[in-house]
Amino acid sequence: MAASGPGAGAESAAPGAGSRPGEDPGANPFFRASELPYGLPPFARIRHEHFRPAFERGMAEQLAEVAAIGADPEPPTFENTVEALERSGAVLRRVAAVFFNKANADTDDATQALEAEIVPRLAAHEDAVPARPGPVRPAGDAVRAAGAPRAGR
Numbered sequence: 047m048a049a050s051g052p053g054a055g056a057e058s059a060a061p062g063a064g065s066r067p068g069e070d071p072g073a074n075p076f077f078r079a080s081e082l083p084y085g086l087p088p089f090a091r092i093r094h095e096h097f098r099p100a101f102e103r104g105m106a107e108q109l110a111e112v113a114a115i116g117a118d119p120e121p122p123t124f125e126n127t128v129e130a131l132e133r134s135g136a137v138l139r140r141v142a143a144v145f146f147n148k149a150n151a152d153t154d155d156a157t158q159a160l161e162a163e164i165v166p167r168l169a170a171h172e173d174a175v176p177a178r179p180g181p182v183r184p185a186g187d188a189v190r191a192a193g194a195p196r197a198g199r
Contacts, residue, residue, distance in 0.1 A: 076100035076141040087144045094156050097145050101164050104138030105171045111135065112175055135175075142168070 075091040077100065082088060111134035118126055149161050 074100055076137055076144075077103065079136070079140075087140065089144075092144060094160075097141060097160055098164070100137060100141035101145075101168070104135060104141055105167070108135035108138050108171070108175060131175075138171075 074096045075088045076096060080086060080088055112131065115127060115130045115134070118130075120126055145157075145161075145164075149157050153161075
């Protein structure tokens with residue numbers, strides 16, 4: 047069954063999707079899903095200056111996706127609440143995976159400085175997403191209370 051509702055299809059966006067008007071969609075490789083086998087990051091195109099904007103956009107997009115999940119007028123289900131929440135934050139997942147591997151394996155002064163700046167912001171962001179005030183938490187509670195079965199189970 048195809049996913050629908052907020053956050054659906056975020057990973058399979060068309061090339062250029064996720065770029066802003068007037069922005070070269072290929073400028074920051076984190077702004078769209080990789081076309082490489084297994085979704086491997088396009089390391090040859092990634093530069094240090096891509097990380098900060100990708101972290102910033104990734105956090106902002108995830109907050110917007112979570113807000114859309116909470117605003118979904120459909121009754122809460124496992125698919126439109128829990129699965130949609132798990133799909134949120136694609137840009138943030140992509141940039142974090144590459145950045146923290148680089149920070150641990152091939153660090154330099156610029157990477158360490160950005161890590162010192164970004165880690166507290168990410169911690170606050172991660173705290174905010176599951177505990178986000180508004181309708182997402184009650185929707186999750188409603189799904190748990192109903193014992194809603196997962197699709198295909």
